Amino acid sequence: xxxxxxxxxxxxxxxxxxxxxxxxxxxxxxxxxxxxxxxxxxxxxxxxxxxxxxxxxxxxxxxxxxxxxxxxxxxxxxxxxxxxxxxxxxxxxxxxxxxxxxxxxxxxxxxxxxxxxxxxxxxxxxxxxxxxxxxxxxxxxxxxxxxxxxxxxxxxxxxxxxxxxxxxxxxxxxxxxxxxxxxxxxxxxxxxxxxxxxxxxxxxxxxxxxxxxxxxxxxxxxxxxxxxxxxxxxxxxxxxxxxxxxxxxxxxxxxxxxxxxxxxxxxxxxxxxxxxx
Amino acid sequence: xxxxxxxxxxxxxxxxxxxxxxxxxxxxxxxxxxxxxxxxxxxxxxxxxxxxxxxxxxxxxxxxxxxxxxxxxxxxxxxxxxxxxxxxxxxxxxxxxxxxxxxxxxxxxxxxxxxxxxxxxxxxxxxxxxxxxxxxxxxxxxxxxxxxxxxxxxxxxxxxxxxxxxxxxxxxxxxxxxxxxxxxxxxxxxxxxxxxxxxxxxxxxxxxxxxxxxxxxxxxxxxxxxxxxxxxxxxxxxxxxxxxxxxxxxxxxxxxxxxxxxxxxxxxxxxxxxxxxxxxxxxxxxxxxxxxxxxxxxxxxxxxxxxxxxxxxxxxxxxxxxxxxxxxxxxxxxxxxxxxxxxxxxxxxxxxxxxxxxxxxxxxxxxxxxxxxxxxxxxxxxxxxxxxxxxxxxxxxxxxxxxxxxxxxxxxxxxxxxxxxxxxxxxxxxxxxxxxxxxxxxxxxxxxxxxxxxxxxxxxxxxxxxxxxxxxxxxxxxxxxxxxxxxxxxxxxxxxxxxxxxxxxxxxxxxxxxxxxxxxxx
Numbered sequence: 001x002x003x004x005x006x007x008x009x010x011x012x013x014x015x016x017x018x019x020x021x022x023x024x025x026x027x028x029x030x031x032x033x034x035x036x037x038x039x040x041x042x043x044x045x046x047x048x049x050x051x052x053x054x055x056x057x058x059x060x061x062x063x064x065x066x067x068x069x070x071x072x073x074x075x076x077x078x079x080x081x082x083x084x085x086x087x088x089x090x091x092x093x094x095x096x097x098x099x100x101x102x103x104x105x106x107x108x109x110x111x112x113x114x115x116x117x118x119x120x121x122x123x124x125x126x127x128x129x130x131x132x133x134x135x136x137x138x139x140x141x142x143x144x145x146x147x148x149x150x151x152x153x154x155x156x157x158x159x160x161x162x163x164x165x166x167x168x169x170x171x172x173x174x175x176x177x178x179x180x181x182x183x184x185x186x187x188x189x190x191x192x193x194x195x196x197x198x199x200x201x202x203x204x205x206x207x208x209x210x211x212x213x214x215x216x217x218x219x220x221x222x223x224x225x226x227x228x229x230x231x232x233x234x235x236x237x238x239x240x241x242x243x244x245x246x247x248x249x250x251x252x253x254x255x256x257x258x259x260x261x262x263x264x265x266x267x268x269x270x271x272x273x274x275x276x277x
Numbered sequence: 278x279x280x281x282x283x284x285x286x287x288x289x290x291x292x293x294x295x296x297x298x299x300x301x302x303x304x305x306x307x308x309x310x311x312x313x314x315x316x317x318x319x320x321x322x323x324x325x326x327x328x329x330x331x332x333x334x335x336x337x338x339x340x341x342x343x344x345x346x347x348x349x350x351x352x353x354x355x356x357x358x359x360x361x362x363x364x365x366x367x368x369x370x371x372x373x374x375x376x377x378x379x380x381x382x383x384x385x386x387x388x389x390x391x392x393x394x395x396x397x398x399x400x401x402x403x404x405x406x407x408x409x410x411x412x413x414x415x416x417x418x419x420x421x422x423x424x425x426x427x428x429x430x431x432x433x434x435x436x437x438x439x440x441x442x443x444x445x446x447x448x449x450x451x452x453x454x455x456x457x458x459x460x461x462x463x464x465x466x467x468x469x470x471x472x473x474x475x476x477x478x479x480x481x482x483x484x485x486x487x488x489x490x491x492x493x494x495x496x497x498x499x500x501x502x503x504x505x506x507x508x509x510x511x512x513x514x515x516x517x518x519x520x521x522x523x524x525x526x527x528x529x530x531x532x533x534x535x536x537x538x539x540x541x542x543x544x545x546x547x548x549x550x551x552x553x554x555x556x557x558x559x560x561x562x563x564x565x566x567x568x569x570x571x572x573x574x575x576x577x578x579x580x581x582x583x584x585x586x587x588x589x590x591x592x593x594x595x596x597x598x599x600x601x602x603x604x605x606x607x608x609x610x611x612x613x614x615x616x617x618x619x620x621x622x623x624x625x626x627x628x629x630x631x632x633x634x635x636x637x638x639x640x641x642x643x644x645x646x647x648x649x650x651x652x653x654x655x656x657x658x659x660x661x662x663x664x665x666x667x668x669x670x671x672x673x674x675x676x677x678x679x680x681x682x683x684x685x686x687x688x689x690x691x692x693x694x695x696x697x698x699x700x701x702x703x704x705x706x707x708x709x710x711x712x713x714x715x716x717x718x719x720x721x722x723x724x725x726x727x728x729x730x731x732x733x734x735x736x737x738x739x740x741x742x743x744x745x746x747x748x749x750x751x752x753x754x755x756x757x758x759x760x761x762x763x764x765x766x767x768x769x770x771x772x773x774x775x776x777x778x779x780x781x782x783x784x785x786x787x788x789x790x791x792x793x794x795x796x797x798x799x
Contacts, residue, residue: 063781066704066799082639092796093658093670094702103658105636107643107675110654122649129642131635165705166781166799209780211798214750217734220699221752221774221782221798247701 035157037076037131040100042255045242046228047202048235052076054131054157057150059200061137061164061193062207064226066091067099067246069163071253072204073132074100076159084126087111087119087136088163098251116140123149128156137164137195146197162198202232206246223249225256280421280503282441284380284394286361286401287415287429288354290314291374295353296343299409303337308345309678348590350374355594358571359602360404364397369422369556369572373590377422377574390418394436420444423498427455444501449474456495461488473499516550517614518543525564525607529593532561532608536588537581543613544581554579556617559588561595564606569595572616584613640680652676664697664757665772666784666796667706696757698772703784703796710793714739715748715773715785725771725787729756735775738783740794746777754787 036051044050047058052072060069066088073083078100085091086109097103109126111118119139126133127149139162141149153160195203206226213222226246231239243256288294290306292314298304303319305312312328322337334340350373358368358376364383368376380390387393398416405411415433419425424444428437439447448455451473453462470476477500484496494504518539526532547554557579560570573579573587588611595604643655656672657680663669715723717733724732731754738745754771761767770788772795777783782798 064704064799070704080635082635084639084643090705090707092666092702092704092706092799093672094666094700094706095704096658097660097670098700098702099704103660103670105639106658107639107680108656108658108672109646109650110656111650112654118650122646125645125649126642129638129645166797209782211750211776211780211782214752214774214776214782216750217752219750219752221701221776223701224782224798249701251701 037081037159038079040071040075040253042244042253043071046204046230046240048232052132052159053201054159055154056201057153057160057162057198059137059162059164059195059198059203060206061195061203062205063166063209064206064224064246065163065165067095068204068206068226068228069134069161070096070099070101071246072159072161073134074253076132077102077105081105081131082107082129083132083134084109084130085134086123086126087139088134088165095247095251098247099253111139120145120149123160124152127152127158127160130158132159132161134161134163137162137198139196141196143197146199150199160198162195162200164193164195200232201234202230202236205229205231223247280424280444280501281379282381282384282390282418282420283377283422283425284383284390284397284416284418285375285377285422285425285429286357286397287417287426287433288357288374288401288405288410289413289415289430289433290316291354292345292350293343294405294408294410295346295350295373297408298341298343300413301409302341303339304341304343305333306343306345307333310673313345347373347586348593351587351590352594352597355591355598357401357404358594359598360400361397363400364393366570367572369574371422371574375426377425380418384418390438391436394418394438398436419447420501421498421503423504424448424501427451445474445477448499448501449477453499456498458491458495461492461495464488477501516543516546516552516618517612518546519610519612522607522609522611525609527596527607529589529596532592532596532611533585533589536592536611536613537585539611539613540581540584540588543584543615547615547618552615552618554584554615554618556615557584557587558612558614558616559584559591560610560612560614561592561608562610562612563604564609565604567604567606569604574617588613636680643675643680647676662694664694664759666698666702669694669697669702696755698755698774698784701798703782703798705797705799707794707796710786710795711740713745713785713792713794715775715787715792722792723787724790725754725756729754729771735773738775738777738785746779746781748775749778750776 035054037054039047039050039052058072060072077083082105083101084107089108089110091108093103096106109122111122119141123133123135150160206228208227210225211221213219223245224247226244227241228244229239229241230236245254245256248254292306293304293316296304296306298316300316301318303316303322305315305319305324307313307330310330312324312326312330312333314326315324319337319340324333324337324340330342334342354373358370361368361376361378365378368378370376380393384390384393387396394416398414401414401416402411405414412434415429416436417425417428417432419428419439420441421444424439424447428439428447431437449472452471453465453473453476455473456462465476476496479496481493481496485493497504520535520539522532522535556572556574558570558572560568562568569591571591592608647655653674655675657675657678659671659673661669661671715735716737716739717723718736723735726732735748735751737747751773753773756771759768768788770786772784772786775783775785783794784796786793786795
């Protein structure tokens with residue numbers, strides 16, 4: 001046998017004790033902030049430390065809630081984490097792909113409408129096996145179940161994203177519990193609207209949507225400016241507010257400041273063209 | 278040290294043979310929606326392995342499609358294995374369709390490798406003749422199972438003998454794809470190493486440094502060596518596990534149930550010793566003293582489930598096989614003996630994508646969900662291409678696809694779809710569009726005429742008599758006349774984007790005078 005082969009043939013070779021001790025001592029200590037998933041740069045200002053912390057519960061509601069929930073998962077998904085969407089059968093997959101979610105790491109779960117007791121075990125099976133679980137905020141989960149699921153997520157390092165979609169989108173939701181909607185406010189980012197029984201670490205509320213690109217009889221929807229309000233517990237207790245392009249032109253996600261600079265440039269160009277003509 | 282001289286019998290497209298298809302009718306076996314094996318008649322029509330089922334049916338409309346069933350393959354192959362028992366009791370099975378045995382003893386008895394391979398080819402042909410598949414199998418003799426398998430493949434139909442010591446020379450001109458590691462082969466070809474000889478000429482240290490443990494195995498194979506350096510000591514006897522059945526089992530499921538427990542026990546013992554098993558001998562004995570023994574081999578390690586499956590296949594083939602070889606009594610004893618063990622170093626995860634740790638965990642979770650909620654409850658996206666927001670990405674049950682595999686869409690998906698709604702796409706697409714009404718300022722429903730012009734500008738969107746919102750901006754109508762060539766599935770609609778006073782935006786369409794809410798830009 002060649003010497004090189006013997007070098008790599010470690011079968012039956014006992015590792016000396018000293019070497020093992022050195023390995024233990026040199027093993028890196030994992031800091032709490034390393035237990036995180038990557039997050040899109042545009043969303044970083046809204047979450048504590050600018051990261052998606054493993055084991056946290058991030059609530060999403062308001063107009064644009066579905067896009068926002070998908071945007072939260074996008075970077076992690078691109079880095080190889082799996083995202084599972086539970087109970088939002090109408091989620092637009094083309095939009096998910098445009099927001100940056102890797103469709104090869106996405107699965108959709110439909111919980112049978114006739115079996116409200118199936119939600120908790122289904123979520124429990126996912127927590128710990130996939131990194132991001134987006135769950136319908138209208139799921140008929142009791143307070144105790146929600147608490148247990150959140151504790152399980154904290155222990156196993158999955159991120160839970162309870163999402164309360166706009167009413168019009170959910171109005172045709174085949175789930176009977178969707179009829180529990182309160183009021184006629186079309187889910188327009190009311191900051192007092194609870195997301196089921198969920199006690200979130202951070203809640204992102206999207207509102208004040210302003211679309212650009214659509215005229216009266218011409219153009220097409222190009223991008224939407226959204227105001228995002230983040231509030232929560234602990235490190236996220238101080239409310240933050242900011243603006244996002246969600247979707248940005250082409251379907252992505254961008255900070256509103258930069259995108260508006262581009263828009264100004266665009267406007268300048270148009271006027272020069274007008275001058276020339 | 279040269280590897281053990283081995284004879285390999287290879288039956289091409291075994292899965293279709295086992296499915297009961299005739300060689301002259303177009304038939305194929307599919308697994309996870311991909312063609313796994315096809316008859317010569319189907320191949321003649323352009324069906325190839327790895328093709329999607331729909332594509333194969335497109336090329337050959339008369340194609341008879343069978344679902345893949347591993348147990349059926351193994352059961353059918355038991356007849357071939359039984360016929361080979363005439364030459365040696367030690368038949369090694371890696372997968373249905375391929376059988377191997379060391380030739381040292383049989384070759385001397387039958388008068389040389391050439392005579393032996395000729396005799397084996399005739400025997401296998403006799404078995405295959407009963408199914409109408411005579412003259413398809415290949416027989417190869419060479420140093421080591423890898424070279425012998427390739428010799429069998431290149432010889433099929435017929436027999437080929439590679440002289441002792443001639444394996445490296447035989448392997449050298451073959452393409453690197455013969456290693457059956459598509460990702461590695463892809464990289465090697467791009468590095469300019471197109472043949473096994475060129476790959477084998479690399480320094481082993483360099484290969485290990487770049488391609489890891491799996492690359493090392495491939496490199497050893499390419500040089501005509503054994504997969505791994507030969508083990509110096511036989512596996513310890515205490516690893517063998519046995520179970521006595523009382524009363525004797527004459528049904529497969531009873532014996533298989535016992536085998537499951539045995540496999541778990543074997544696995545626990547191996548684990549305690551830090552070993553994993555790559556080859557296991559399964560022996561079954563009946564009350565009348567008949568013994569049935571098979572060697573099962575697996576390139577990776579055999580887990581408890583895999584061992585239990587193999588025991589079930591073997592017993593199924595024996596107890597329900599041809600009457601001539603069927604035992605006269607029930608099974609009273611099942612013995613599992615690991616024949617080849619290696620140190621368990623964990624499985625090296627793929628370097629070129631493929632199944633990663635996170636995918637493995639996700640698959641576990643999703644499989645559990647399928648058990649809880651039903652197989653159809655879990656779906657995964659499949660890019661398909663299309664004009665509407667709900668058409669471009671479809672959904673398929675997770676059970677129907679291999680989640681670990683790279684599911685890159687076909688190029689046709691990315692092709693331009695004239696008339697598609699421009700991105701950004703809506704984030705909410707109801708599974709079934711809901712009836713809605715788009716009304717003009719005077720309260721009448723807006724219509725679209727044959728030339729694609731609106732009867733009046735839309736002013737309000739109404740749902741079930743309730744006002745959804747005032748329209749502040751809109752664009753369209755964008756006509757989409759889809760599948761006009763097929764009266765059954767033809768759809769003619771016109772889409773409209775509307776923005777409401779409260780900032781929400783909708784995609785609606787009109788079809789035969791009725792408005793539908795297709796998507797919400799949520």
